Amino acid sequence: MTGGISTLADHKRRRIEELTARTSEAGGVSLIRDAGRRLLRNPTAIVGGAIILLFLVIAIFAPLVAPHDPVQRFPELTRDLTVDSIPGATAGHPLGSDPLGRDFASRMIYGARQTLFVGVLATLIGLLLGVLLGAIAGAVGGWVDVLIMRVTDVMLALPSLLLAITLVALASRSTQWTVIIAVAVVNVPIFARLLRGSMLAQRESDHVLAARALGVKRRDIVLRHMLPNSLTAVIVQATLTFAVAILDAAALSFLGLGDPDINRAEWGLMLGVDGVRYFEVRPELAYFPALAIIAVALGFTLLGESMREALDPKNRR
Amino acid sequence: MSDALLEIDDLKVHFPIKSGLLFDRTVGHVYAVDGVSLKVRRGETYGLVGESGCGKTTLGRGLLRLVEPTSGTITFDGTDVRALQGEKMRLFRRRIQMVFQDPMSSLDPRQSVESLLVEGLKAHGLHKDKADVQRRLRSTLDSVGLPASALNNYPHEFSGGQRQRIGIARALVLGPELIVADEPVSALDVSIQAQVINLLGDLQDSLGLTYLVIAHDLAVVRHISDTIGVMYLGSLVEEADGDQLYERPLHPYTKALLSAVPIPDPQVEDRRERILLAGDLPSPAAPPSGCRFRTRCPWSQQRCAEERPELRVFDDTGQRVACHFAEEILRGELEMHDVRAELVRPDSDTAPAVGAELIQTRTDLPAP
Amino acid sequence: MVRVILRRLVQLVVTLIALMTLVFFWLRSLPGGPVDALLGERATPQTRELLTRALGYDQPIWVQYGRFLKNVVTGNFGNSIRTGEPVMDVISRSFPATIELAVAAIIIAIGLGIPLGYVAARYRGRLLDNATIIVTLIGISIPIFFLGYLLKDWLTQDIHFFPPSGRITTGLGNTDVTGFFVLDGLLTREFDASADALWHLVLPAFTLATIPLAIIIRITRASVLDVLDEDYIRTADAKGLRNATIRKRHVLRNALLPVVTTIGLQTGALLAGAVLTEKVYNWGGLGTLITDSISGGRDYPVLQALILLAAVVFIVVNLLVDLSYAIIDPRVRVQ
Amino acid sequence: MLDVRDLSVVFQRKGTRPVTAVDGVSFTVEPGQTVGLVGESGCGKSVTSLAIMGLLPRRGNTVTGEVRFEDTDLLKLRPQDLRDRRGRDIGMIFQDPLSSLNPVIPLGVQVAEVLERHQGRTRQAALREARGLLDAVGIPDPARRLKEFPHQLSGGMRQRALIAIALACKPRLLIADEPTTALDVTIQAQILTLLKELVDDSGTALVMITHDLGVVAGLCDTVNVLYAGKVVERAERHDLFAEPRHPYTHGLLQSVPRLDADRGGRLHQIRGSVSDNIPWPEGCAFAPRCDRVIDDCIGDTVPLEPTYRGGALRCTNPVPQEVPA
């Protein structure tokens, strides 16, 4: 039957033998890596990723990239500085001065650091709390679930920025952390619900059922099956949340509820406070941080959406 | 019979239908499994057939207590399974394993084959000896016809048939006595089906397994089963040895089912007399009174609406049937009549339920 | 259906009570507060004490809470600390302003968003589509207060085309019938005032509409693309139906379902966006009221009522959206 | 009446290798005839039917060959003209009746709109006629059903409604793409019986697409077996089932358990799976799974050659015919 494949071209024969006894040595490409490959082929993702990478590099190497210390006030800049005139570009200060006579270019560069810090931290804290709540709700169920869901209901009863405004307004002491926490808390119910919903779906899924049938411990089922499989949606959401977090922080600054320490070079703060106040005197003080914010928000949005696309089972294979 | 490995008596699984203003109240039940009794002998294959929604899966899950039965008893090798609690139940699971219909969704896409298989061992504390574990994995893979190199791969890198083999290996690795297979081949291509069916047969021969196979394809069930139970709307309507069932179906539903299965032989097909059933399977949330099948039965009588027929032993062949008029129909004494198709509303709603949640989800950025 | 509404209303009340309680206790636990706000730099220990007693802040917290609850149940939210007016008066005055702005914004967002999204989907992958995607992405990423500043600067200062702020030209807004100035003008036949109010509305409404507009465009586009992929569109094609019929009858209605939900969710964004927009354009609505109540001395009574109101509006709008969903989607109707 | 010649469909998406889903498929359908297209999932059945109807997604695919329907090449028609014929001359039924019906439009309108379009009926007249159609396909209480929505019907009823739509304008050709796959056997029997009656009564030609050999056995006059986008065997149904020549057809028939055969024992197995097709165009795609594979199977393109019984076969080493005892 399988007798005479002798005269076949070698490579074809080998290929057939391979296929006949197919063992799938496709090379251990995991699901995530598979999605990663799709991501790398997606120009949207590449643009988004490149933007973020660029800013990340700037943020990390800010001390090397920035010509000056972002909080140092320069005599040569303060000399010409008055309330209604802020020095523009001069030698050594390519973007000129800020309203306090500090090097604006350096502040923009350090701004990447602070801004990403605020966005990332707010997102991560929100993510952490949300995942914790959602996981507990999804894993424990029963009245714990009901309670957690009602709590998120209360939080969701206010639109997100409003909630953040309320939180900051209600904070007794405002610091950079107030802003970060407020923006983080706003996202907690979103992450919690996302995760819980996904975990509930997982709970009904065949592979969790299979694990239960195997007698796997409940804790292991939650930690090894339900949680990891539910996290993708949350991670995508987190990527998109970075953008929102940065924008929300800027909005809070604009409303006068932002970080009170204006020594801190953070784009949202720079735009919402100085940018707006000195808009006529030096519009660049608004344009530069605004463009930077738009770029970063855009980067995260692009990346998040292409991640969502890549992880969408519809697009698999 | 003392050689029964598994004995189920009057098992009921009812799902509550909940609704309420602030707190959910139960406003009705889905009678998914409604009084099923059966025995599976050691080493045999028991096949369960029935139309979609008749409660096969629920029965399978119920007896593994993956859904909690409402009432009834399950006895496995002398153990009262429903009495087992907590850790005892968990450890007991080793003895009954399950194979699922969809070979993709029943394998966690994030775990390699190795971790899928080791998981069960871990759960039962059998993973301590590394070398032993490796031996065990290899031999199990070998027995389902997969090379050892598959261990490092992920489920989605396999074809459907291979995935199903992985699913079977996962069940086997714990050395169970009974395997409940819920539609193990219906998601597979025809040409692959045979591979898996053969595999199940081979494993039974070599390992002395007992199977409870659930399927909707009567031909498949008949091929592999020693005993076949026919389910309709939550209960068994007939049970017999496979050949017996084919030769002499007693229940009108079984007759209709047999006559509806297409046979890939034009000559047989051209000769066949069909008993066409009118309408659809009624909703298990509102089953008809008396005999569940009477709304579609061409032999239904007044009595059928009033009295629910018991599953009774028909004669000394051991064939069991739940029909008041099985004898009369068999003897041709009862005239067939026309049945008006009743409209059955599907109860599973695909649309989002308003009111389920106060606010469903909220994202500040849209889905693309 | 009635049950569903009832159920949701009960949940709403529970949520609101929880929210109120939370806000109440939180507010009381803060330093500073109304006493400071009322007294300014001129506070002396003496006046402070007088005021603390007058306001009842020396009583135990649960007595204060009881009084607060009683008042709220009877619809009395107290008086604004800043202005001394009953909170309800302050809010009912600001409410129409915000509604006028939000309605205008949502009209813009829907009126432009759905057609643009649809067109983008139809010309998928072409220049128009790509341009739309890029513009909407920027629309989502831009801080809207900054956009407001830009628009204002360009269109009211560089060229005096639109009025820079406010709801109506000073001196014209004397017709206080409904509080909706555009409508008031029509009702009192002062069409001048109506046109003037409309003219004032343009820039703020566009600013506020940016994000919902961008989002509606994107959702519509995605949704139309999804629907075009559906089997029933293939069925319609197999029927030989004309393109126009398919679009009108089969594509649009199904594509609008997710858009409706989005619109509901966007009311939240609108409420939040209103805070920023109103500040930029000195629009005397709820948003301004919120900012004023916070920065002008933590005006608790107003803040409490505002938070409650925002929650009610947001939840009720979402309820309405769900209901309208039930109306367009027959699958939801059977309950 | 329908003459499909050398139909090929190639999908090409950005950044991926082109996929030849349908590869030179030819077959004909005569009036009143029922022709079966059988094959496993992914072999190109649906793509073939969609290509005939001109319903493939507009972007990313190339269709070559000819689809002659009563002397017009459907592939060459302008889209408007094709629209005039679809639904009027050719009807189509799809696999998943739920997703193939518009969820938000009442059934009545979905039936009536075909009549409005092709027969110029008014809405009222069309609805009246729709009621008759629903009645004819066996939907109880059709007057009320007109106002209802697809989700309110069971699967079988939905499929009946879809049939009513396809047959509304009494088309001369009906293409049914796995019309019973989603249904239970008892319902499948109902639908198959219904189809048979309707086709017999109206003289409509039927192209039946299915993966179930049993379904074909009872219904079709001629059967085309597809594998990996190619017709591998064509025969009159009695011939095909009595003496399958292609190893694939043969294997398939051997591998499915039969209700009427003896039970137990091992089934015949076909090795590997469909995804194990060879990746180059010239050879026989089934070769890697074939028990009868010889060198020639992989060398050149294997042509589809007529058999003396009027069928056709694409195999270099077919299953030998048994000598009648």
Next chain:
Amino acid sequence: AESDRDSGGDKGAAAGTFIFAGAGDPKNFDPIFNDDGESFRPIRQMYDTLVTHKPGTAELVGGLAESWENDPTGKIWTFKLRQGVKFHDGTPLDAAAVCANFDRWYNMKGEAAQSQMIYYTDVFGGFAGSPDAVYDNCKAQDAGTAVVTMTKYKGAFPGAFTLTAFSIASPAAMKQYAADTVTQNGDSFSYSAFANEHPTGTGAFTYGGWNKATGEITLNKNPDYWGDKAKVDKMIIKVIKDENTRKQELRAGTVQAIDFPAPADRKALADEGYQVLNRPAFNILYLGINQKNPKLRDLRVRQAIAYALNRAQLVQTKGPGGAVVADQFMPNTVSGYAPDVQKYDYNVEKAKQLLADAGATGLTLNFYYPTEVSRPYMPNPQEIFTVLANDLQAVGIKVNGVPRPWNGGFKDDVQQFGKQDLHILGWTGDYNDPGNFVGTFFGRAKVEFGDAAMSDMFTAIGKADATVDQAAKKAAFEQVNRDLAAKWLPAVPLWHAPPAIVATKNVQGLVPSPLTAEDFNTVSVTK
């Protein structure tokens, strides 16, 4: 369309209407229950006080009283009232009416009402029955002469009589509209119809309504005014809270004058041809030093801090236009200002030296500054803090900045609990009296400055304040100022910043007042 819109502003402002953009909502129009500038602005147009200022100065002149007299004990004040003055409701202003006002204040009942009489409590010490009450009685000697008797001399008088809070209102109207009913509701108070809808005074303008939805207060010309009658028929005070928007509206021509322009805009506006009218500075911004911290009790450390601050640069870079470096705690228009106090010019070396001498090198100080606030003397506290902190760091003082919201704890922390080492705060004078400045800050032990045992400072100020003889009082306060700078230095004065009004070119007769107490009856608008 452009020209159409340009004239749009005139549509509402028909000839004879003057639109002034204020920065905030008034509270109500009953003078005695108010204490903020935005409420006083309209009230001042509708009411008169017994004594007032000469326009554009802080110099006292007759108001409703043509003249006033103080007996040598300083306790008895005799007011000769202007003849023929009528309230807007037609009732005459006479001594009985004046006394009715004094008695009303003194006898006000209820904590709610009393708690809202900030200035009264401050100036008159307390109400009927209180041992601290300064007021005793008021007698109508005749229709034109009111005699007010105090329990003791108080240096605040007669300056305090100019306070808008002490405007004289129509007793008839107050009675009719139940002016005294202030009720507490929830966390706040509701006022009477008199306060809200029927303010009745003697002023140049009568009340024309308050459209709260648009934030417009309309005032109509009082044709029967006793003094210079208003030159416009109508004036509208339009509330625009955002400084940027006020400016934009001014440019759009929809308002004719704005208050408190952003410091950064002043020059541009002046260049564009608007009239930028600086009010003579009547305020002070200071850096408070808290002697609760033992290190700060050393005068040398406090002096080091003073030397460390580059105040000239601060004024240049952050000071609103026209701001000047302050060397004492009152502007030079106030009597008692000493031209020859010790100056602390920017001197880093000296600062370092002093610190070293005091053994206070490596000092770390908590510096509290307010957020969410902008005051005429402190347009941008965060920036001011940053600059000051910078200077301090340059001399080796480590600064730990603590921002607190103005209404969310800053005043608590600073004035109640004294948590700070340093803080910035300021003051706008209420009337022309040195006690209103230095007395308020340093007249007694205050948590703000650490309750320090600077008893000689308290005594000196108390004595100065109690001096009845005006010349002697002036001299006493001059000495106080010299000592404050050289001996005590409880805080470092930073600047006096003149708040500005900006008006369009076609506005005439607008006279800025140092006390931000403009009267608009002199304003006319040409087409």
